[in-house]
Amino acid sequence: MRTQQPTFDAATLRKYDRPGPRYTSYPTAPQFSTGFGEDDLRLAARASNGDPIPRRLSLYVHVPFCANPCFYCGCNRIITRDPVRGEVYLVRLYREIAMMAELFDRDREVIQLHLGGGTPNFLSPGQLEELVATLRTQFRFSDSPRRDFSIELDPRCVSPDDVAALASIGFNRASLGVQDFDPAVQAAVNRIQSIDETTAIVEACRRHGLRSVNIDLIYGLPKQNREGFARTLDAVVAMRPDRLAVYGYAHMPTLFKAQGRIAEAELPTAEAKLGLLQLAIERLTAAGYVYIGMDHFALPGDELAKAQAEGSLHRNFMGYTTHADTDLVGMGVSAISHIGDSYTQNPRDLPTWQAAIDQGRLPLVRGMRLSEDDCLRADLIQELMCQGEIPVRALERRYAIDFAEHFADALAALQPLVADGLVLLEAGQIKATSQGRLLLRNIAMCFDHYLDPPDSERLPRFSRAV
Numbered sequence: 001m002r003t004q005q006p007t008f009d010a011a012t013l014r015k016y017d018r019p020g021p022r023y024t025s026y027p028t029a030p031q032f033s034t035g036f037g038e039d040d041l042r043l044a045a046r047a048s049n050g051d052p053i054p055r056r057l058s059l060y061v062h063v064p065f066c067a068n069p070c071f072y073c074g075c076n077r078i079i080t081r082d083p084v085r086g087e088v089y090l091v092r093l094y095r096e097i098a099m100m101a102e103l104f105d106r107d108r109e110v111i112q113l114h115l116g117g118g119t120p121n122f123l124s125p126g127q128l129e130e131l132v133a134t135l136r137t138q139f140r141f142s143d144s145p146r147r148d149f150s151i152e153l154d155p156r157c158v159s160p161d162d163v164a165a166l167a168s169i170g171f172n173r174a175s176l177g178v179q180d181f182d183p184a185v186q187a188a189v190n191r192i193q194s195i196d197e198t199t200a201i202v203e204a205c206r207r208h209g210l211r212s213v214n215i216d217l218i219y220g221l222p223k224q225n226r227e228g229f230a231r232t233l234d235a236v237v238a239m240r241p242d243r244l245a246v247y248g249y250a251h252m253p254t255l256f257k258a259q260g261r262i263a264e265a266e267l268p269t270a271e272a273k274l275g276l277l278q279l280a281i282e283r284l285t286a287a288g289y290v291y292i293g294m295d296h297f298a299l300p301g302d303e304l305a306k307a308q309a310e311g312s313l314h315r316n317f318m319g320y321t322t323h324a325d326t327d328l329v330g331m332g333v334s335a336i337s338h339i340g341d342s343y344t345q346n347p348r349d350l351p352t353w354q355a356a357i358d359q360g361r362l363p364l365v366r367g368m369r370l371s372e373d374d375c376l377r378a379d380l381i382q383e384l385m386c387q388g389e390i391p392v393r394a395l396e397r398r399y400a401i402d403f404a405e406h407f408a409d410a411l412a413a414l415q416p417l418v419a420d421g422l423v424l425l426e427a428g429q430i431k432a433t434s435q436g437r438l439l440l441r442n443i444a445m446c447f448d449h450y451l452d453p454p455d456s457e458r459l460p461r462f463s464r465a466v
Contacts, residue, residue, distance in 0.1 A: 006291050007434035008278045012420060014270065019462040020441045021448070022294065023385055024317045025343060026378040027368065029336065031450050032345055036367035044342035044369070045103035048327055055327050056142065057104065058112035059135060060318055061093070062332030064350065065122040067157060070191045071261040072179070072221060072249055076334040076348055077118040086123050089332075089350075092357040094134050096331050099362055101138035103339075104329075109142040110135075111326060114318045115151040121158045125165035132169050148173055148323065150212075153201065156193050160204035167208035174205050175214040175245075181235055182228035185221050188266060195235050202239045212302065215241040219276035220249035222266035229276050233283040243304060244289060244297040245319070246280045248273070248466055274466065277438075293385060293440055296320055313386040320386070341370040373449065376401070381444045388437055393428040413446040438466070 021028040048055060064078045065086055078085070113135065115128075123131065128151075141147070150173035151166060166174070178198060179191060186192050198215075205213045215236055219229065236244065251267060253259040268276065281291070289297040290305045296319070298304040307313040307322040314324035317336050328338040334348045344367035347353040356363035370378065376399045384390050392403045404411065414430070417423045422436035423443060432443055445451055 005285055005434065006281060006437035008281055008438070009435050010271070010274050010278070012422070012435055013274055013277075013438060013466050015420070016417075016422075016439050016442045017270070017274075017466040018442070020445050021451075021462050023381050023441065023444050024315060024319070025336070025338065026381045026444075026448070027343075027370070027374055027450050028448075029343075029345065032343055032366040032368050034366045036342070036344065036364075036369065038362045038364060040342065040367065040369065041337075041339070041344050041362060041364060042103060044340045048340035049103075049105045049108070054105065054108045055325055056109050056111040056323070057139065058316070058318070058321070058323060058326040058328045059110055059114070059139065060328060060330045060335055061113075061115050061120075061131070061135075062117060062330070062335045062346075063089075063115060063120040063123060064118040064333045065089070066117065066119045066154075067122065068190065069258050069261075070179075071189045071258050072218060073258060074250065074252070074256045075118065078350060083124075086127060090123070090127060090131065092354055093131070093332055095357050096363060097134055097138050099360075100329055100331055104139070104327075106140050108140065108327075109144075110139045111142045111144060111147050112318075112321065112323050113147075113149045116318070117152055119154045119157070120151050121153050121162065125162050125169075128166065129169050146322075148321070150175065152177070155198045155201045156191075158201060160200055160207075163201060163204035163210075164208050167205075167210060172210050173212040173214070174201075174210055175216065176201060176241075177216050178232075178236065179216065179218045180221055180224060180229065181232045182224065184223045185228060188222040188262065190261070199239055202241065212242040214243040214245060215239070217244065217246045217280070218249050219246060219280060220251075220268055220273040222262050224268055224276060225272070226275055226279060229279060230283070233280060237283065237287045240299075242299050242302045244284060245295050246277075246284070246297065247295050248277065277466065291437065292320055293388065293437065294320070308386065311387060315382060315385050337364075341375060343367050343370075372399070375399075376406075377447055377449060380447055384432070384444055384447075385440055388432040388440065390430040391428070392430060407447065410447045414443070417443060417446070 064076055066077045066079055067081050069079050149171045151171050152175045155176050181195050202213055251259060284297050290300055292298055292304055292308055303322050304320055312324060314321050316328055330337040333350055333353045334346055336345045344364040346363050347365045353363045380390055380395060396403050414423060418425060421433055422439055424431045424433055432440060436443060
């Protein structure tokens with residue numbers, strides 16, 4: 001089933017532009033507890049191994065190092081130019097890989113691998129080859145042509161020859177950070193990057209057989225304006241990446257220290273920021289891209305667009321993916337795992353992660369086991385975020401519930417969105433309208449059992465919806 005393209009309505013978007021989760025998981029990470037420990041993780045893995053049909057695995061490895069700070073960044077990263085830090089990190093990472101691999105039966109194939117950061121290509125091609133080889137010895141890699149091995153790349157510190165090496169290692173997808181090509185914006189966020197060097201890496205990815213390239217952009221950065229962002233969009237469309245992510249900048253300097261280097265007076269107004277989003281939607285859809293949801297676009301022939309049309313799209317901590325039938329195994333600083341009906345997260349700071357590894361412990365610091373209601377709501381929100389609709393009848397059959405009774409409070413909370421034309425209530429189905437496609441987070445919040453009330457002071461820990 002193909003979801004419809006979004007309709008932009010500035011007044012409605014302004015009305016609903018409030019903080020809320022991005023729903024890469026449900027429950028969201030703030031609900032994880034330190035009461036969930038290593039024994040709980042082992043039990044979850046053992047139960048998952050016992051499924052009659054072995055679930056495949058997705059591996060996520062976090063490489064936290066960056067050579068330079070980008071002031072907008074909210075990722076977990078460590079600024080350094082010392083390559084020795086990468087070598088030391090890998091020694092402990094290999095120990096964690098071995099400990100995690102012991103939890104899973106060898107008949108469970110790895111269908112997906114993603115290296116994120118930070119800047120994964122802070123590591124040399126030789127180190128990345130060694131890392132993948134180590135993973136391969138500890139886990140059983142799938143030989144399927146549908147396997148996805150992806151890596152995030154900073155085009156400023158990778159060469160076409162490096163891309164050739166990455167392809168030989170087995171990577172077949174790459175995600176390139178761009179954000180904006182306007183020189184004034186780049187200076188304001190401390191990320192100087194030319195169109196030519198970015199184009200060279202995109203072309204190298206294609207030349208060496210990578211089947212998909214994603215480019216990340218951000219709207220709402222300091223000194224951004226419509227004219228400059230239009231030039232950026234034109235340059236990116238000319239590169240014809242298979243996928244695009246266009247994120248709204250979330251200015252939260254109390255949470256992310258580097259953002260304190262950004263002058264708030266240089267940020268676009270709320271109205272101007274919405275204009276940048278509208279411009280991106282118009283330019284990308286006119287260029288033939290399909291709006292997948294939650295800031296993501298893909299060419300019609302890309303596997304994400306096909307999966308959405310077929311109803312098999314999935315969303316997790318790595319974003320949108322075509323591999324729904326997997327357990328996610330996260331390794332490295334701050335990495336999150338989703339194994340069976342559990343979530344776990346590693347320490348966000350390097351010393352705590354290192355200490356756990358040195359003591360021979362799995363380095364998790366918090367997690368949770370999902371209740372039956374958690375699983376139901378996670379399933380519901382997953383369908384909404386991926387397909388733009390909630391299959392009421394299917395959920396009633398799957399979980400043996402009366403939907404209207406179980407979700408009476410949520411349906412009441414949904415009524416203002418229905419009245420504003422964001423949601424359609426149909427027999428057996430709740431569906432986001434073309435206007436509602438841009439506000440899926442707000443729709444999902446109505447079904448979030450843990451979410452603080454709208455006037456709570458805790459909500460600003462989340463980025464805004466638009």
